[in-house]
Amino acid sequence: MTAQDIYRQLPKRELILTTLVTAMAIVMIEIDRLIGRAGVGYTASMIDASSLRSPVPLPTGESYPWLTLHRLDQSAHGLVLAFTAADLIFLVAYALLFYGLLARVADSGVVGEMAPFKVLTRPRPWMAWAAAGADLVEDALLVILVLNGSPDEPMNGWLASAVAVATSIKWLALFLALGPLLYAVFGTPKGREKLVRWLRAFYQQRFSLLAVLPVVALALVPGAGIFDQLPDIQRAWFELGDRGWQGPTHALVATLLLGAVTFGVFVLGRLFTDEAIRRVEDPGPLPRTILRQWLYGPVVVGVAAVVATALGGEVRFGPLILFCAVPLSIVVSSWIVRRRGQATVPPRLPSDLPLSEIWRAGDLLALAGLVGASLGLVRSCTVMVFAPEGNAVQRVMPLLGLAGALAIWLVGIRVLERFGRLIPLVNELIKPGEGAGLHRSADDAVDARPPAAREQRRPWQLAWVSILLSTACLAALALWPVHLGNALGALGSVMFALGNLILLVGASAALHALWAPPDVFWTGKLRLRETPVVTLLLAAVLAAGLGGSTPEVHGLREGGQQPTAGMTFEVAVDGWKSRTEGCTVEVDGKQFRPLILLASEGGGIRAAYWTAAALDVLARETRCGVDAIAVASGVSGGSVGLATARASKTGGAGEAVWRMGGDDALAQATLGLLVRDPANTVTGVAAPVDGRWLDRAGLMEVAWEQAIPGLGTNFYGPPLSDALPAPLILNSTDATSGCRVLVTQLEVGDGGAALCADAAAPLPYSRDFRSYLGNSQECPTGLRLSTAAMLSARFPYVTPSAVVGPCGAAPVGQLIDGGYAEGSGLGSLVDVAPRLLAEVKGDRTELPVLPILVYLDNGLPDDRTSAPPETHPELLVPPLGALVAGGTQKSPTAWLQRAAALSVGRVNVEATKVFVVAQDSQSAVEAPMGWVLSRASRTSMDSSLGREVASCKAGDIGASGTRYPGMAGLLDLFGACP
Incomplete structure (x- = not known):
């Protein structure tokens, strides 16, 4: 099996259209916030007006959400037109996306003639354009309703009724377009098989998923209050003033760190793809683990305790002993089991892995973080295009962010592969499965391969380089949080810390995947066929966290004078x-x-x-x-x-x-x-x-x-x-x-x-x-x-x-x-x-x-x-x-x-x-x-x-x-x- 047999390109067309739909949705949400503030004595919303809901009578005698739009302040008319322009791009993008997916489902024959409820399950590609057409009519009517500004209630009532009809047709068409897609995925054997393959692929790339999700969530998910901290961080990047060059500097640092995290996720994804390919190609038992590798954690923590004590810090020996006891007990018990010869190496996990999906999932996740960060600029700076507080740089950022997000899907993987070829340890993973082999100990009786194969150690070396590098970075962040935090900025600190944590855990899991679990896990009813690195780590974290907060960790900062008598x-x-x-x-x-x-x-x-x-x-x-x-x-x-x-x-x-x-x-x-x-x-x-x-x-x-x-x-x-x-x-x-x-x-x-x-x-x-x-x-x-x-x-x-x-x-x-x-x-x-x-x-x-x-x-x-409250189901x-x-x-x-x-x-x-x-x-x-x-x-x-x-x-x-x-x-x- 070669890389050419496995590799499939990412579906760039679908990804670009999905990104465009997401970007326009973000733009419309941000513009709608501004429109909502322009209403005089009521809440105005273009999104509410185009949603599937019936008119609600208001105490004023009008109906929410349509009729009140005609009373928008004239200053909001430009916002309404901008919202409509974004909606036009949005509807064309989702129509192209749905049409392509429905046409593919229809051509593949996944939905057979015997499918139930054909009205809902039969793919009709033209339905996507029907929804877009109704959406276009809805936009035109809403614009007329807003720009008309007429107090003529009959005229406004007619327009509102027409909007309601167009909206209903739009949502009905979208429902009829979405139904066959959902049935093709969840209701057919081929669809469910494909879904399971992709779920298994993302599970194989779960560490990359953990690295990308926080970045995407921060960038794209609009939150309320405390959960919406990203916009002002990014807006401050493009401001000069009494804070000097802090903003642009942090923007540059965050960009470089995002690139480094993206490359790390890319390498991690290719490393796990390589491991999956080798598991399929070599289904035999894994070699015995090198037990001394399990001493890395206790050694690092012991050195950290010595350094902290020398610098004036304190060490709580209870948690220290508990943390070190787990790997030490594994090493000691496994050494005893190995010496006694009481257990045999368990067989590997089943090798029917979805290799193509695993490869593409890793690449997809590597680019998703970049795309999410680019769309974050769209979310943060769209309001600056229309607000008087915005400057020239902030006003161009939404366009640059969108262009960057679309370009990433086109050239991102090629750039990452070209850069990876410059690094010897990474070069051999550019085509997973074709480069370095597994490292096995020369004295391992289980390994019957020739000595030349035993010396192929690239994945082992790459994993250890990643572990050592991430450990050093995390130690620096722990020792110098003030200086490094000031240099990295808020978003840079998130990416650098989170990226190194994921790299440390992911590289550790990849490293231990090259060997069988420690011998103690072969005994009794365990017979584990994979090393439970993440499980053990989570158990240690939960065990420490269940004890609750302590004054030693989260007590008040010492200092301050003893208070005098209070003021009566x-x-x-x-x-x-x-x-x-x-x-x-x-x-x-x-x-x-x-x-x-x-x-x-x-x-x-x-x-x-x-x-x-x-x-x-x-x-x-x-x-x-x-x-x-x-x-x-x-x-x-x-x-x-x-x-x-x-x-x-x-x-x-x-x-x-x-x-x-x-x-x-x-x-x-x-x-x-x-x-x-x-x-x-x-x-x-x-x-x-x-x-x-x-x-x-x-x-x-x-x-x-x-x-x-x-x-x-x-x-x-x-x-x-x-x-x-x-x-x-x-x-x-x-x-x-x-x-x-x-x-x-x-x-x-x-x-x-x-x-x-x-x-x-x-x-x-x-x-x-x-x-x-x-x-x-x-x-x-x-x-x-x-x-x-x-x-x-x-x-x-x-x-x-x-x-x-x-x-x-x-x-x-x-x-x-x-x-x-x-x-x-x-x-x-x-x-x-x-x-x-x-x-x-x-x-x-x-x-x-x-x-x-x-x-x-x-x-x-x-x-x-706002709309008056309605009754709830009993x-x-x-x-x-x-x-x-x-x-x-x-x-x-x-x-x-x-x-x-x-x-x-x-x-x-x-x-x-x-x-x-x-x-x-x-x-x-x-x-x-x-x-x-x-x-x-x-x-x-x-x-x-x-x-x-x-x-x-x-x-x-x-x-x-x-x-x-x-x-x-x-x-x-x-x-x-x-």
């Missing part, structure tokens, strides 16, 4: 009074002293910047607005923004968060997530950074402090400036008890409560973080500002839980993101406000107090008209009812309604006024909830705040789009507007 509510009110001396607001002709309760919701770096920028605007436009803040509550990114404001000079909080928003912190956390933390958990070896252990949360904290030195100061100390002099409540959650943990300078008190559910607890199901502070070994001694903010922003899996305690009456806790309990920060304010307002005492000579609740909402306005009512009701009752809207009644019945206190500072509805870049901020996202948020200030100056004070007045209304209350 009386002291907090006295401070507010002294700051607001002479500060008044007027409502209905009556003067009041303002008392602001500030809440900032979570949302990663987006929430942090929105919080800081809003406080900067408030300080710049009216100093009284900042001085009137009596207490500020934050969650996750909102807590980071509040902490940054406390550590920054007045008016400089936004710029400070911008410095924090580079991808250094996320890159270092990524290396902790993929390399350092798992290595410490599994082996007990803690690689030190500057002589101390830092998990990925600690690495992020240090990176933040490098950007903002003030974050390294004592959380319980006085603020560094008057940018935010009020006490903070940073909300965290205890994952072990569900308790809300308040990291605050206020002395809320524990009341002797041992559990947060005790009646003596200071607030409902809450605990003051001070209860975890003390002088014993189990207690943290102090808290930095950065650590306090991170306690509120630990959103697994980007950052781990923080293990604290047990300390005194406080049990051990695992502290995670405060958003798990309540994501707005309003809950803590509602609970704390009665005790705070109780200290607001005055007499007749003093002005009455006006409580003002300011909610910093970093998302989009939530008052838009079987789904219990789970959906609990989910919907629970989410509704914990929503910011519900908390705002509760907060509005805080002052009812209190002497000398007016009814609470509520303001919601949210982004406005403009077709602009929407910052993701990650930890990297691009200039485009920053500019979008700045522009939104700028429009609010401009409205204030122009005297145009209205609602912010959230049923409550926004920043313009707040500034007007404080007299900053004419």
Whole structure:
């Protein structure tokens, strides 16, 4: 059997069309997001309008989703035309793809004359063009509906009905085109046989699949919130400014690393293809394994322990011994079995492998990562083509990304093969099965081949080179995460760490596939015919992980001063009074002293910047607005923004968060997530950074402090400036008890409560973080500002839980993101406000107090008209009812309604006024909830705040789009507007 007998080219036509369909779908989704923000008082969506659903009546008397499109702002007309252009390419591509597949199925005779339900199973290639034609008519009608903009309801109703008919025909044709394809694959013997062959092929190439899937998922899968971190990382690549050449440098590094990972996946795929071919050509038993190879893991971990100890790190001998015991016990027991001659080599696995599919699966996966990364540029930068924040480079990237993705299918394999021929160890795998042979020990009695064949060792050498190289790279990442993370960037760190991990595991599996399993696995009922490398590795990882987090791995970062006595509510009110001396607001002709309760919701770096920028605007436009803040509550990114404001000079909080928003912190956390933390958990070896252990949360904290030195100061100390002099409540959650943990300078008190559910607890199901502070070994001694903010922003899996305690009456806790309990920060304010307002005492000579609740909402306005809810099937009512009701009752809207009644019945206190500072509805870049901020996202948020200030100056004070007045209304209350 030769390589020519096995090799089949990849189906380039189908792959190119599939890529084009995927790219246009991405473009349409991104444009539709912009269209959705252009609706006036409702949610607009071209995708909803072209989906298979019936018109839903709205309270306005119109029908969703079609009739509302005519009320789109005129600025969105260009977006609609761009969406339609992308849809035209989309429909032509899927028509060509379906037509070719259906024609192939029809010509192959896979679906016979006896197939059931011929209406659904008979392939009709023309049905693909019927669907495309209906899609074309649908697009034309939608464009007319949008551009018409006529208030003539009969005309709009006719157009909507026509759209509904065209949409129904389109989906019916697509269903009739897709049905025969599914039947050909799943309903016929030949189809099922082909499917099984491909599934077996991808299983053979499973390590390549594991290397490619994360890259493709990050690039293509649109996520919500924390799962959508890639766009701003890539947008920042093409920006120059006060971050210098960091963005372009990281783009170059990521590109080079992507090429290296692609080549590694290609070589790995050819290595497993070579092994499969040799298994078919030589079905005899494998040679006995070389037992000393199993000592590699213990030797590497032992050396790492010595190095870590020399550098000031610590070694936990329990996990170290357990990790080393597995391979050592295998070596010892196998040596005993071999010496006694108690077992014989088991036969190989069946050799009926789908060699052609295995070869093509390896090549397909090698190119898929490149294609996915190229389409990631399409996803990240499509919005920049239409947003005013985009620059020339960003606007051309979608086209370059698409062109690159299509070109990869045409020339990718040839380029990889040509490059591989330049490397001697790889050259012989370019044509698997025709180059090097298996290495077998010369003294192995099982091997009856001539000596020349025994000396062919290329696969063995290549596997060991890959193992040694990946081990060295991973060791470097563990030892120098700060420098390498800063150099590689966030995406480069993901690819480099993940690529080396997959290369290490995959090369180890390929290496051990050249030999029979160790002798101990031949005995009894085991009789394993393959070495269980991956199984043993997963067992070690699971065994280490089942023990839970430990303070040694995920404890709080040491440092910070022992806190002094907390600020009582009386002291907090006295401070507010002294700051607001002479500060008044007027409502209905009556003067009041303002008392602001500030809440900032979570949302990663987006929430942090929105919080800081809003406080900067408030300080710049009216100093009284900042001085009137009596207490500020934050969650996750909102807590980071509040902490940054406390550590920054007045008016400089936004710029400070911008410095924090580079991808250094996320890159270092990524290396902790993929390399350092798992290595410490599994082996007990803690690689030190500057002589101390830092998990990925600690690495992020240090990176933040490098950007903002003030974050390294004592959380319980006085603020560094008057940018935010009020006490903070940073909300965290205890994952072990569900308790809300308040990291605050206020002395809320524990009341002797041992559990947060005790009646003596200071607030409902809450605990003051001070209860975890003390002088014993189990207690943290102090808290930095950065650590306090991170306690509120630990959103697994980007950052781990923080293990604290047990300390005194406080049990051990695992502290995670405060958003798990309540994501707005309003809950803590509602609970704390009665005790705070109780200290607001005055007499007749003093002005009455006006409580003002300011909610910093970093998302989009939530008052838009969407389709009204429909009834659920009875079987789904219990789970959906609990989910919907629970989410509704914990929503910011519900908390705002509760907060509005805080002052009812209190002497000398007016009814609470509520303001919601949210982004406005403009077709602009929407910052993701990650930890990297691009200039485009920053500019979008700045522009939104700028429009609010401009409205204030122009005297145009209205609602912010959230049923409550926004920043313009707040500034007007404080007299900053004419």
